[in-house]
Amino acid sequence: MRLGALLGTLLAFSSACLPSTFARSVTGDRVLVLVPAVEAALHEYSVFLDSLERRGFDVSVRAAANSSVVLHTDGDRLYDHVALLAPAAKRLGAALSVQDFIDFVDTGGNMLVAASAALSDFQRRLAVQFGVEFDKRGTAVIDHSHYLRTKAPSNHTIVAASRLSNIPAVLSPPLLADEHRAIYFEGIAHSYDSQIPLLAPLLTGSRSTYSGSPATAERPSSKSTQEQLSGRSLGLVSVFQSRSNARVVFAGSTALFSDALISAEHSANGPFVTDISQWAFQEKAVLREIAHRHHLASAASSSSSSEQPDHYRVANVISYEIDLSVYHDDKWHPYIADDVQFEATMLDPYLRLTLNHTQSADSDAVATYHGDIKLPDRYGTFTFSVNYKRTGLSSIDVQDTVAIWPLRHDEYPRFLSAAYPYYAGSFVMVAGFLALCAAWLWNTEPAPKSSKPKSS
DSSP: OOHHHHHHHTHHHHHHHSOOOOOOOSSOSEEEEEESOHHHHHHHTHHHHHHHHHTTOEEEEEETTOTTOOSEETTEESOSEEEEOOTTOSSOTTTOOHHHHHHHHHTTOEEEEEOOTTOOHHHHHHHHTTTEEEOOTTOEEEESSSEEOOSSOOEEEEEEEOEEOOOTTTSOHHHHSSSOOBEEEOSOOEEEOTTOTTEEEEEEOOTTEEEEOGGGTTOTTOGGGOOSSBGGGSEEEEEEEOTTSOEEEEESOSGGGSHHHHTSTTBOHHHHHHHHHHHHTTSSOEEEEEEEEEEEGGGTTSGGGGSOOSEEETTOEEEEEEEEEEEETTEEEEOOOSOOEEEEEESEEEEEEEOEEEEOSSOTTOEEEEEEEEOOSOOEEEEEEEEEOOTTSOOEEEEEEEEEEOOOTTTSOSSOGGGHHHHHHHHHHHHHHHHHHHHHHHOOOOOOOOOSOOOO
């Protein structure tokens, strides 16, 4: 059965489970979904796949072992996004290596990786490259207090997770609310390297969640349930954003994307899967710099203010501006924040100050950040930069190399206020010298009186 025909028959069902969204990715619409078997995956993940198609993606569902699957041809990416839903596959595509997937991300491709208890060594090695280490084979996430309760015997390995990180760039407001529906998770736990600033845990375990053997899932008092991975240190879903702004999501559960858990009673899997896939495929939280400029503040109203000089003088007052936009809901919007900072750096930052935002007069989708900055009283080669990195948002790194020159000999002030005491001392010395000279010249001794008697 063709993908379009099968997904079309399930449109009504999926529309009820996943929110209706029509966002488009800013990096491209080509999605490769690798699954163990195509026919089975079309039934198991029909809601998720239909959601991608309704959002405008060109979805290609391929078997993981298909030897015709490649990611690059002549150095060019064949796909913009890859979703790995075949965790047990020991071989992917035409002998694809871990390095092929790393190169895919380095060239701007985005990935969504879903794991399970049967995770292959290949995908374990791939995850380690991004700071994610999955637990041992055969282990599962277990919670005896929070799990999916059904009429059948309850399965404590289907965890009702609710501990989400506060990352508004990734998660929608309903999921960030204090009270939200549970996210059902069945799979394997992972640890995350908290020392990597590019990696952030999105969904973690609660106090009663741990990683262990499923054989002990119905015996909560067993000592074997005490495992290293538990609580907040137990990662369920983590997000990674590279320095090139490519995005990768690691989820320890393929069942997270399945129709069964998305349609479960009181399940938040639908909105959660939509949020992480929108973020991973760059349909939201994409921040970009439109333009930036700097010039002397005194030239702001002149016709030459748009010309960006390559040097300034020490202690000049300059005007610096940068235009920022953010993409979400299929549209560019002005990015409003109060923590966009400018830096002037020469080895160490000499200046760091927060810019003020205003609405751009040229576009409704741009916010302009402005600041009047007095340059340091130090000459040399400086870097003017706005290095803006926030979790979940695309990073902005704008740099200009500008020389700051010393004053010319005729540009120094005639008198320095700091030297006034020395000026006064000089004038006092001159005045004292003149007074001494005057006293010497005009204060002569009287003539001595003669002792000879006067003649008669």
